């Protein structure tokens with residue numbers, strides 16, 4: 001199991017971490033973002049999209065479930081499964097999760113059954129108003145570069 005922990009002391013630090021990580025992800029990476037409401041999942045995705053050149057404000061796709069960013073390379077798919085809860089309705093998200101782009105998934109527990117095998121999990125824990133702990137883990141060698149680079153190897 002690959003593991004790495006880091007503390008972010010501000011929204012800006014979280015976005016910088018996301019920018020660094022997105023550059024190390026291979027096409028078809030699936031990033032599972034876990035953590036409570038307001039932990040910083042959408043903020044993290046916003047940092048990644050900014051790094052890839054997306055200029056507008058990134059909003060949570062909670063009411064849309066899926067937002068596709070075809071204007072950036074690699075394409076980014078931002079899924080927020082919160083509204084799906086445990087309903088198991090098939091809305092074809094697999095097509096994006098298995099595609100060539102990078103997928104970010106908020107509330108992945110609600111779509112557990114359709115998640116691909118090779119994923120990286122980023123668990124965000126609120127420490128104080130502006131501090132968050134980021135705990136990255138993965139069972140897949142596909143993400144080794146992310147861990148090696150963060151560890152300065």
Ligand SMILES: Nc1ncnc2c1ncn2[C@@H]1O[C@H](COP(=O)(O)OP(=O)(O)OP(=O)(O)O)[C@@H](O)[C@H]1O
Nearest residue numbers: 008009010011014037038039040041042043130132
């Ligand atoms: N170190 C930090 N990293 C990220 N966000 C932070 C940090 N410190 C404070 N914040 C604030 O926490 C909030 C995080 O909100 P965000 O929408 O990213 O959470 P979320 O995990 O996506 O929540 P939800 O489950 O409701 O979608 C923002 O208001 C942000 O400014």
Ligand SMILES: [Mg+2]
Nearest residue numbers: 041042060106
């Ligand atoms: Mg969110």
